[in-house]
Amino acid sequence: MPKPFPSNTHAEDIINKTLNPNQSGDLSPLQPGTIYHIYNRGVNGETIFREKRNCDYFFTLYARHIQAVADTYAFCLLPNHFHLLIEIKNLTGLSDLSGFKPASQAFSNFFNAYAKAINKTYQRTGPLFERPFKRIPVMDSDYFARLLIYIHQNPQHHGIVDDHRAWPYSSYDVLTGNQATFVKRDVIRDWFGDIKELFNSQQMDMDANSKVDILDDN
Numbered sequence: 001m002p003k004p005f006p007s008n009t010h011a012e013d014i015i016n017k018t019l020n021p022n023q024s025g026d027l028s029p030l031q032p033g034t035i036y037h038i039y040n041r042g043v044n045g046e047t048i049f050r051e052k053r054n055c056d057y058f059f060t061l062y063a064r065h066i067q068a069v070a071d072t073y074a075f076c077l078l079p080n081h082f083h084l085l086i087e088i089k090n091l092t093g094l095s096d097l098s099g100f101k102p103a104s105q106a107f108s109n110f111f112n113a114y115a116k117a118i119n120k121t122y123q124r125t126g127p128l129f130e131r132p133f134k135r136i137p138v139m140d141s142d143y144f145a146r147l148l149i150y151i152h153q154n155p156q157h158h159g160i161v162d163d164h165r166a167w168p169y170s171s172y173d174v175l176t177g178n179q180a181t182f183v184k185r186d187v188i189r190d191w192f193g194d195i196k197e198l199f200n201s202q203q204m205d206m207d208a209n210s211k212v213d214i215l216d217d218n
Helices: 011-019 052-065 103-121 141-157 172-176 185-192 195-204
Strands: 035-041 070-078 081-088 134-137
Touching: 035 141, 052 103, 070 141, 070 185, 081 141, 141 185, 141 195, 172 185, 172 195, 185 195
Parallel strands: none
Antiparallel strands: 035 081, 035 134, 070 081
16 A cells, blocks of 8 residues: 555554444544544444435535545445544645534534435434544554445445445445546545455455454444
8 A cells, every 4th residue: 555654653552442333432532644443333323324315415414514525435324323434634735725624523414414414304303323432543554444345345244235345335335336426436446456356355354354343233
């Protein structure tokens, strides 16, 4: 992987925390230039994506709130939770700072907007997501690769589909295809080469040792 990750003497502690399902993640503000695994689930495991149109609207809001502050490497939406692999943009790389919001605030606004829409549509009240949303810094290339696989294998891990490559609400299709996308597909291909071959090889070896358990039921 040609892009260097920041040197951090506590990287092992961060990874161990991620592997421990009882930890809620590093809840410090999102830092520019840092890659994160961001994930969350519905309150008490409640369904947050009931229909395809919910997933579509989630990404409509994502474009409005998040694409200005973060690059996206992978995503997966499941009925009661989601995973995002993103990198917070550096301010020096932004040409227009008018109306700019810190990344943590942008994500909070995004989740609040989605929750309000779901509450209105389905006549529900109260919080939709657990709070605060979880975020784990990704400090080395090996961990990034493990997360990339884990995020896409998640629907199969939970028994929703027999083969994660058939799940329509992840970035697998855009990473292995050529359609227009906001996902940084070219960066991933530069780092890993043949993405389809990478996933195919992992599919053949999808066992307990090849998965990273981020949350106890996510």
